[in-house]
Amino acid sequence: MIDLHCHILPRMDDGPATMEHSLEMARIAVKDGIRQIVATPHVMGKENAPDLIRRNVDILNSELRGEKISLEILPGADVYGLLDVRDLKNYTINGSDYLLFEFPHSHLPPNAEEMIFAVLLEGLKPIITHPERNPSIIENPERLFDLIRLGALVQVTADSLTGHFGPEARECAAYLIRKNAVHFLATDAHSPESRKPVLSRGLRAAARLIGKEAANRLVFANPAIVLSGKILDV
Numbered sequence: 001m002i003d004l005h006c007h008i009l010p011r012m013d014d015g016p017a018t019m020e021h022s023l024e025m026a027r028i029a030v031k032d033g034i035r036q037i038v039a040t041p042h043v044m045g046k047e048n049a050p051d052l053i054r055r056n057v058d059i060l061n062s063e064l065r066g067e068k069i070s071l072e073i074l075p076g077a078d079v080y081g082l083l084d085v086r087d088l089k090n091y092t093i094n095g096s097d098y099l100l101f102e103f104p105h106s107h108l109p110p111n112a113e114e115m116i117f118a119v120l121l122e123g124l125k126p127i128i129t130h131p132e133r134n135p136s137i138i139e140n141p142e143r144l145f146d147l148i149r150l151g152a153l154v155q156v157t158a159d160s161l162t163g164h165f166g167p168e169a170r171e172c173a174a175y176l177i178r179k180n181a182v183h184f185l186a187t188d189a190h191s192p193e194s195r196k197p198v199l200s201r202g203l204r205a206a207a208r209l210i211g212k213e214a215a216n217r218l219v220f221a222n223p224a225i226v227l228s229g230k231i232l233d234v
């Protein structure tokens, strides 16, 4: 499996505080069947410059090789949607046009459509992160469907489907999956303890909703297309 959204780089954000914790996350991911992880530290301003992210990805990959852990880390970012749109191209996934795009957690801004449109005009493909945890979308999922019609893609957090983020997020995630409004499942993991890099539980829950083949696409084929930079046919 491929995890497109994971805070695995040490000492960069609210993810692991030490390299040992990062390696522990890597071991958990491999045991779960994850073979590639996009490292996605939060980017809200000037912190976590693209060069620093790439450098830390290289360091973690060499530590993984040293520890004989069969996992590949690729560069990306968890980009806050209110960032200047001209800066976004520096934070795409693995040098592709795809970009993790995070709206404020508290609500969906009234100009969300304009924001997505501005990203698309930059030639980028925004992947909206965990909409199932956003109160505005929980209340009115139609607002997300409008963004998808514009050209946005959607990533749901795997453990939302298991109820880890509460019943409302679980119900919303299940509704979006049934409506064919989800393109990726990812862990959005932050630690080896409470928010672990585990996809399999969410994958099983998704398979119960839409069948095994369609669920598998969310963690195999679709993220593989993103990593290759090709166009995802939705």
Ligand SMILES: [Fe+2]
Binding pocket: 005, 007, 040, 078, 188
């Ligand atoms: Fe995140």
